[in-house]
Amino acid sequence: MAADNGKTLEEIMNELEECVAKLESSDISLEDSFREYEAGMKLVKECNDRIDGIEKKVQLLEKDGSVSILDEGTEE
């Protein structure tokens, strides 16, 4: 499913890898290098932001469409 700003995390990772590849190429100008670097750093930040660091509870989706939290304690 498409994420927050329309790009999936996978797409962002790919862009980041492209950025690195461009910087690795020898025929890029210094100006372009700075642009790629800046773009790359933004992508890194985006990647880190996508991990919200919040542990999730398992949700239960019922037939009627209602959602509740699964009590994992009783599962063990």
Add this chain to the structure above:
Amino acid sequence: MQSVYTVAQVNSYIKNMFTQDYLLQAVSVKGEISNCKYHSSGHIYFTLKDKLSVISCVMFAGNRKGLSFNLQEGMQVVVSGRVDTYERDGKYQLYATHIKKDGFGELYERFLQLKQELEERGLFAAEYKQPIPKYVKTIGVVTAATGAAIRDIISVSKGRNPFVQIVLYPAQVQGIGAAHSVAEGIRALEQFGVDVIIVGRGGGSLEDLWAFNEEEVAQAIFDCKVPTISAVGHETDVTIADYVADRRAETPTAAAQMATFDVATYIHDISLLQDRLSALMEHKVDLAKMSVRNASMLLMNRSPKSMIADRRYATMQAEERLSHAMADSLTRSKNKLALLAGSLNGVSPLEKLSQGYSYTENADGKGISDVTNVAIEDIIKVHVKNGAITAKVKDVVKIERQ
């Protein structure tokens, strides 16, 4: 007084008992085929037997659509129909309307049939397989709310990525209505909006897993726009759902591994990429600095200051060469002079004087070598070896010497 009846009356009475019996009018009997005869009329006559007993059976031509295979001796079958009497012979027999292969064989037959049918319809085609997204935030799970499958999925997913959201649709995974419940779950999770759906259950018998061999589940998986992973039973159990799903996991644990990315690896990868970006940028800047240094050195080499220094050096060199050349030339001249002086010595007039000759000059200091150079009474000077004599000319005589 007991009544006496005709044979026909008794048989008719018995037939009536049979037809009024609810159970006998719709019964399924399992057993082994024997004495099977395909009659030219289209009816099939055979005997169904087990270890203890036998029963005569007939399937009329009109019911042949209830049989999808050829009956053979020794085959284990389930015959459905009614038990009725044949009044004329006083016999009862099983009038078959449906005959199916028994137990595992029958289920497996259905499995193969549906598999072939769905394959022909293209439900397993590779071109419809969707890739499982690499970075999944929300996982939908269709399985029983209790049981090993969901526990394994939760523990493996959370272990790899505690930030992933699991949405469980608690489905009935076996028994009547299971297929519908599973299909409903798939549709509900697709509607709810998840990144990937795991459909499955833990291990069980073929009958237990049967819901995952039903067409309704297969169609729901095929229609689902969210990528699906099937995870039914153990490695060795392959169901129709496995063929239709975008990916097949051998177990629910494996499905959770496929669906969840390892967050620690991910964070590590990101930081590696970040380091790489910085290192590359630093390198680029270093390279740029170096080329600036090189250029400035080239420029300095071409500056007027350096040109003047060059010229000055060239001048100094020329000067040095000039003075060397001058000195050489002088030395050569001196040597030549000495040489000439030596050879001149041989022709010196003084040498002649020392041999007794003399040299005469007039008052003006001019040499006298001819009698016509002097006149009587001229004062002349005669040079000899060790001095000079001044004399007055007394006489001049011309002498022919040769």
